[in-house]
Amino acid sequence: MAKKVSKFFRIGVEGDTCDGRIISSNDIQEMAGIV
Structure with missing residues (x-):
């Protein structure tokens, strides 16, 4: 059985x-190309 692979991964979280x-x-949205 093939393993499902997600294209999403965490690059960081908001905060210090x-x-x-x-x-x-806003920085995270810019990195994701959403803005």
């Missing part, structure tokens, strides 16, 4: 990062 940056929901 471990190196001091802040990721906004």
Whole structure:
């Protein structure tokens, strides 16, 4: 039986990062090409 493969994966979440940056929901939408 073939395993289903998803093309979606998490690249990040909104909020503070471990190196001091802040990721906004707008940044995530731009990375995804939605905006």
